[in-house]
Amino acid sequence: MFLFSPRVPRGHALNLLFTLVLLCLRIIQVQAAGPVLKVLEPRGAQKGQVFTLILRGDGLTPGAEINTTLPAALSRLAPPGDLATPESELPFLVQLKEDVPVGLYPIRIRTDEGLSNVLLFSVGNFPEVVETESLLPPVVKKEFEKDSNDTLATAQRVTLPVTINGTLVGPDQDYYRLTVKAGERLVFEVEARRAGSAIDPVVRVLDGSGRELASNNDAPGLGVDARVEVSFPKAGDCYVVAHDAKYSNQEQNFYRLKIGSYTYADGIFPLGWQRGGTVEVSLFGGNLKAPVKVKPNLALPASQNYVPVSLPGGASLPFQFALGDLPEILEPAEPGQGQAIYTLPPATVVNGRISRPGEMDKYRLNVSPGQHWTFEVEAAALGTSRLDAFLSLYDPKTNKPLA
Ligand SMILES: [Ca+2]
Ligand SMILES: [Ca+2]
Ligand SMILES: [Ca+2]
Ligand SMILES: [Ca+2]
Numbered sequence: 001m002f003l004f005s006p007r008v009p010r011g012h013a014l015n016l017l018f019t020l021v022l023l024c025l026r027i028i029q030v031q032a033a034g035p036v037l038k039v040l041e042p043r044g045a046q047k048g049q050v051f052t053l054i055l056r057g058d059g060l061t062p063g064a065e066i067n068t069t070l071p072a073a074l075s076r077l078a079p080p081g082d083l084a085t086p087e088s089e090l091p092f093l094v095q096l097k098e099d100v101p102v103g104l105y106p107i108r109i110r111t112d113e114g115l116s117n118v119l120l121f122s123v124g125n126f127p128e129v130v131e132t133e134s135l136l137p138p139v140v141k142k143e144f145e146k147d148s149n150d151t152l153a154t155a156q157r158v159t160l161p162v163t164i165n166g167t168l169v170g171p172d173q174d175y176y177r178l179t180v181k182a183g184e185r186l187v188f189e190v191e192a193r194r195a196g197s198a199i200d201p202v203v204r205v206l207d208g209s210g211r212e213l214a215s216n217n218d219a220p221g222l223g224v225d226a227r228v229e230v231s232f233p234k235a236g237d238c239y240v241v242a243h244d245a246k247y248s249n250q251e252q253n254f255y256r257l258k259i260g261s262y263t264y265a266d267g268i269f270p271l272g273w274q275r276g277g278t279v280e281v282s283l284f285g286g287n288l289k290a291p292v293k294v295k296p297n298l299a300l301p302a303s304q305n306y307v308p309v310s311l312p313g314g315a316s317l318p319f320q321f322a323l324g325d326l327p328e329i330l331e332p333a334e335p336g337q338g339q340a341i342y343t344l345p346p347a348t349v350v351n352g353r354i355s356r357p358g359e360m361d362k363y364r365l366n367v368s369p370g371q372h373w374t375f376e377v378e379a380a381a382l383g384t385s386r387l388d389a390f391l392s393l394y395d396p397k398t399n400k401p402l403a
Contacts, residue, residue: 061087065110101308189316
């Protein structure tokens with residue numbers, strides 16, 4: 001501010017300005033010096049596999065170390081000698097263990113300059129293939145039209161079960177062709193936003209003549225990711241198509257399309273529990289005939305706010321189960337429905353469900369004048385519930401709403 005004060009001699013003002021500019025430059029330099037991870041190639045792999053994982057980004061100095069929870073043996077490979085900027089690419093040999101649970105594993109890079117951002121690596125249980133089109137340089141794609149997969153006629157053939165690793169660029173449509181058996185039931189699921197891709201995938205399943213059998217944009221429990229299940233009465237070929245809902249161009253534009261015959265849940269209850277506690281978690285919906293109960297290990301450090309909860313034997317990514325530090329309880333059966341309203345202890349998390357249309361869960365609180373309370377409902381924001389909750393407070397004496 002006093003830079004422009006008439007009482008400051010002009011030379012002094014310039015000096016000050018110069019110092020400020022230098023200071024800004026130094027800050028920018030410090031921020032830019034840490035490693036930045038931009039690409040993982042591949043984005044995922046089948047458990048038990050051995051493969052080369054290439055990390056691309058900025059400031060990946062030769063002494064960089066990989067920082068990950070991936071259950072694997074990792075060894076550094078020498079980067080190719082012809083790279084223009086050797087600090088932009090780091091190859092690793094990865095040997096995934098046989099029993100790695102299906103899920104997302106964070107990968108970061110540590111150099112002398114600090115720790116990079118996180119990218120997620122996805123482990124699946126089906127054989128993996130790469131979309132041929134995604135290997136073509138984008139500018140010459142038209143010249144290699146036969147290698148693109150933008151039409152029924154140029155669909156890439158895959159065998160089941162499979163996880164296809166592809167990318168979507170703007171108006172891109174990715175067609176795959178597969179052979180089904182009579183009476184087969186298949187799940188077609190696109191993993192994108194959940195794994196850190198910016199695309200909003202749509203999946204369509206077509207019969208052998210190109211007629212649409214099913215499609216999905218956003219599936220229950222998957223955020224903007226897509227999933228459909230289709231029964232095929234006859235044996236023969238069919239097609240599956242993946243595209244972006246808005247045909248947008250994104251830097252992180254990868255997807256993983258899983259096709260197989262597997263069970264999945266689309267709901268979970270409760271949505272979270274207290275760290276170190278014990279709770280039975282119910283997975284339900286989807287194509288399950290009955291809910292499946294699991295007991296996740298919640299004895300985890302304070303740095304971990306979520307624990308992955310999987311359907312045993314499932315091929316979909318696990319649900320993210322919230323871990324908290326407050327005591328948690330399950331809602332009493334039908335709270336406030338023709339019985340005494342349950343009195344909620346303070347600093348407690350209640351796990352409840354709205355399972356019928358018009359259902360309202362009521363709780364009583366003992367409050368004193370001058371107290372300040374905070375109420376919060378976590379539901380849809382956790383990504384594991386479809387509930388858009390409404391919370392109101394009222395005084396039981398007057399029945400008038402307070403907030
Ligand atoms: Ca593509
Ligand atoms: Ca395509
Ligand atoms: Ca979608
Ligand atoms: Ca309820």
